[in-house]
Amino acid sequence: MKQTALFEIAPVQHGQNLLPKDGSAYYYPEWMSAVDSTELMERLEKSLQWEADHLFMFGKYVTTRRKVAWVADPSCTYTYSGVKKEAQPWIPELLALKTQIEELAQSEFNSCLLNLYHDGKDGMGWHSDDEKELDANSPIASISLGATRKFSLRHKTDKTTVSLPLENGSALVMHSPTQQFWQHALLKTTTIHIPRINLTFRKINPHHERQEN
């Protein structure tokens, strides 16, 4: 482990593309060591402010059991399912991770959305990460900590579905134009009783003019 690095990252990155067409998603199991993943998860749970997400669904606001934290450069604003999010400042652990995931994804990020799933009863329905504030050419890099959960990608038109378990310490990099053609979901399950934190590093266009309606 380099002295400057907070977390030990696997030196050789053997990514495997999961998608047959219209984008690419590379999975890197054991991207972080299990010890580092566990320690990072504990630190993130303690250091960040977690709140319920409020989604606008079927004409009304729904409060999620899943908790979210959004961390970003001060120039970023982000609207997620119709709700404007206030960013928290970067903490050293996340900045260190950002540098490392930027190297893996070969791209720069200015924000990170974190989701805390308490157990299998928390999940995330089908969606694409295609909010208008996001740079559509930028990859989205996802890191998973804690419980292994099933993640699925489904093609928007022919409904081809690819599923895989996202393991503790793994990274998944979805490259453009994946969000345009595929949706993804973290389906609920009754068999998992331990928590998971997922981090998605994203690039927001800082000077995006939001259209109010």
Ligand SMILES: O=C(O)CCC(=O)C(=O)O
């Ligand atoms: O928890 C996951 O693996 C997926 C999270 C996700 O899709 C999102 O934050 O947009």
Ligand SMILES: [Fe+2]
């Ligand atoms: Fe997503």
